[in-house]
Amino acid sequence: MDLLSGCLVLRSEQSRHLLLDRLSQLSAVQFTLPGFTTDRQWFLGLVTTCGKSAEGLAQLPWAARDLGVPEAAFDALCRLVDGWEACAVLADLPDELLGRLGDELARLPAGEAGHAYRQAAGDLPVSPPPHCDSAWAVLLHLTRMNSAVGGLPPYLPFVDALGDRLRPDTARQVERWIRRRADADGLAGELDAARGRRTLPAGAVRLIVQLERNRLDDDRLELTWWRQWPGIEGFEPCGTRLVPRDERELERVTEDLVLDLEDLLADGENTVELEFILPLELLHLPVDQWRKEIDSALPRSIGLQYPVVLRSLERQRTRPWHRVWRLRWRQLTDGLADTVHCDPVLDAPDLDQLQAKILTEESLVALVLSGPPQGGPAALELRLALSCGLPVVAWHRAEQTRDEVADALRAFLTAADGVGLTDLRDRLRRLRVQAHLAPADWPDLGRNLAVIWDDPERQPEQGPWIAAPVERRRAR
Numbered sequence: 001m002d003l004l005s006g007c008l009v010l011r012s013e014q015s016r017h018l019l020l021d022r023l024s025q026l027s028a029v030q031f032t033l034p035g036f037t038t039d040r041q042w043f044l045g046l047v048t049t050c051g052k053s054a055e056g057l058a059q060l061p062w063a064a065r066d067l068g069v070p071e072a073a074f075d076a077l078c079r080l081v082d083g084w085e086a087c088a089v090l091a092d093l094p095d096e097l098l099g100r101l102g103d104e105l106a107r108l109p110a111g112e113a114g115h116a117y118r119q120a121a122g123d124l125p126v127s128p129p130p131h132c133d134s135a136w137a138v139l140l141h142l143t144r145m146n147s148a149v150g151g152l153p154p155y156l157p158f159v160d161a162l163g164d165r166l167r168p169d170t171a172r173q174v175e176r177w178i179r180r181r182a183d184a185d186g187l188a189g190e191l192d193a194a195r196g197r198r199t200l201p202a203g204a205v206r207l208i209v210q211l212e213r214n215r216l217d218d219d220r221l222e223l224t225w226w227r228q229w230p231g232i233e234g235f236e237p238c239g240t241r242l243v244p245r246d247e248r249e250l251e252r253v254t255e256d257l258v259l260d261l262e263d264l265l266a267d268g269e270n271t272v273e274l275e276f277i278l279p280l281e282l283l284h285l286p287v288d289q290w291r292k293e294i295d296s297a298l299p300r301s302i303g304l305q306y307p308v309v310l311r312s313l314e315r316q317r318t319r320p321w322h323r324v325w326r327l328r329w330r331q332l333t334d335g336l337a338d339t340v341h342c343d344p345v346l347d348a349p350d351l352d353q354l355q356a357k358i359l360t361e362e363s364l365v366a367l368v369l370s371g372p373p374q375g376g377p378a379a380l381e382l383r384l385a386l387s388c389g390l391p392v393v394a395w396h397r398a399e400q401t402r403d404e405v406a407d408a409l410r411a412f413l414t415a416a417d418g419v420g421l422t423d424l425r426d427r428l429r430r431l432r433v434q435a436h437l438a439p440a441d442w443p444d445l446g447r448n449l450a451v452i453w454d455d456p457e458r459q460p461e462q463g464p465w466i467a468a469p470v471e472r473r474r475a476r
Contacts, residue, residue, distance in 0.1 A: 060077065060081065061074055061078045061081060064077060074131070078129070078141075079131055079132075079133075079140070082131075082140040082141045082144060085143065085144050086139075086140040086144070089143040089153075090143065097170070097174070100167075101159075101170060104165075104166050104167060104170055105159075105162070105165075105166075106134045106136040106137075107134070108134060108135035108136075108162070108165055109133075110128050110133055110134055110135060112135070113138055114128065115161075116135075116157075116158050116161035117138055117142070117158060119157065119158075119161060119194075120155070120156075120157040120194075121154050135162060139158060142154045142155035143155045151190055152194060156182065156191070159174060159178065160174075160175070160178050160191070160194070160195065163175060178191070179191070201230050201231040202230065202269065202270065203231060203270060203271070204230060204270065204273045205228070205229055205230065205265060205270045205271070205273070206228040206273045206274070206275060207225065207226075207272065207274050207275070208225060208235070208274075208275045208277065208460050209223065209225045209257065209275070209276050210223070210224045210277040210278075210313065211223055211276070211278055211279070211285075212279055212282075212313060213279065213281070214242060217242070218245075219244065219245055220243060220245065221242070221245055221250070221282075222241075222243075223240065223241055223250075223253060224239070225238045225239060226238055226460040227261065228458070228460075229466075230270065233464065233466075235463065235464070235465055236465070237460075237465050238257075241253075247285065251290040251291065251294070252294065254287070255290070255291065255292045255293070255294055258274070258306075259293075272306050273306060273307045273309075274302060274307070274308045275308075275309055275310075275453075276308070276310050276311065277310075277316065277460075278310055278311070278313055279313045279314060280312075280314060280373065280379070280382065283310060283382075283450065283452075284372060284373075284397070286397060287310070288301065288302065288308040288432060289301045290302055292305070301432070303429065304429070304432055304436065305429075306429065307425035307428060307429045308429070309425055309428070309452070309453035310450060310452045310453070311452060311453070311454045314386065315387075315454060316461060316462075318387075321386060321389065322456060323389075324387075325454070326389075326456045326457075328364075328365050328389040328390055328391055329389075329455060329456050329457070331362065331365060332365045332391055332392070332421055332422070333422060335422070336363070337362065337364070337365045338363070338365065338366075338414075339363040339365060339366070340364075340365075340367075340410065340413045340414055340421075341354075341357065341358070341367050342367075342368035342401070342409055342413065343368075343401075343406065344406040349377045349381065351377070351380055351381065351384060354381065354384060358385070358388045358390065359388065365390055365391055365392055366390060366391075366421060367381065367385045367390050367392070367393050367394075368393075368394050368395065368401055368406070368409050368410070368413070369381050369382055369385075369394070369401065370400060371395065371396070371399070371400040372395055372396070372397055372450075391452075391453065391456075392413075392452065392453055393452040394409060394449060394450065394451045394452070395450055396448050396449060396450075397448040397449075397450050398448045399448070405445075408445045409445070412431060412445065412449070424453060425453055428449070428451055432449075433446070435447045
């Protein structure tokens, strides 16, 4: 009432009548009010009348928004309506526990409860509405949402998923309340199933980092990252940010993403794999040599701990290249093809001959470039390999592919042990470890080998996008 009466756009008598008409239209309920002596009395009458109709109360913020109330006032109205309707749903929570739950969730930003919201909301929008400025506001909003037939009301799995963000004594009491509600409604099995879905199955969790040029600022790159979880189809979108082009800053940002994922997985035994989707102009970045725990006494490169591969941004965004890409990938993964083309570099590589070789040899799935693809023939070879669908492309970052380098590359890529190239990512990590164990005069392929390993079935920009199956943990 005070919020409505304080809005300038609603102070005239004409505006109030227009508000009443708009509210009747949106709610399909005809609202009428008697004359009142003061504005305050009129708005009190409006709120009281709307409170007698669930639909009228729900549409009140939208009717006010249509008349031009400020966005902050609209958000506040939405929160008030959510709180009003949540009273009946949360009525069996003891007042003292309800107060503590509200205080603790009000301190938790809505963004940090996003995964729990998406998991609880199911087919509802993937993010809480803008007026939900805290996890408490999200909970109140969810109490208004209906459950699927035979399913849990969304607010129960939501608050259950946030148990590790509450104080231990609050979490224990809330857990007992959730169990009591589920048992009373015959939904104990559904509650256990919802909790089971938050338990991550065994397998590799992939962190996918994409970098591209920012069109408005040449000094910055646009970094987008996703996570892909075992046993779940789709990609969890984690965010996009602008980052400086400086390689040291990129290394710092990557470290943050890796450590954040390690924090999420701290209670499990999953393996981790890293993928960098890069445009041609950034494929020179030695991402596998970037470090984690940089400021510690023992920083170490991520390529030593995780399988790290490159992927092509241009190929993912060039649909006419996708058909042949899928055909070659299928040959590789089905074990029908493992041919690698690797010849010592010539002074003037014959690109027409190379293209003819790729097109005529269906078993060819991997190409070793004549050198780093930062210009010259190697850059054209890379583009040719991508457009012809080769899923694996390799090169030495520091040298041309001459005799000894070519021999080392060929030996590594063809050391198949009967499984072709399907285990290439794991072999690549072992090669990087061996480079640190080897004597100083050992050919340093492990520190300089760059490999594109490109799966056409996994394109995060194309989705589908999913909610994360695990929640962030935070020390109390």
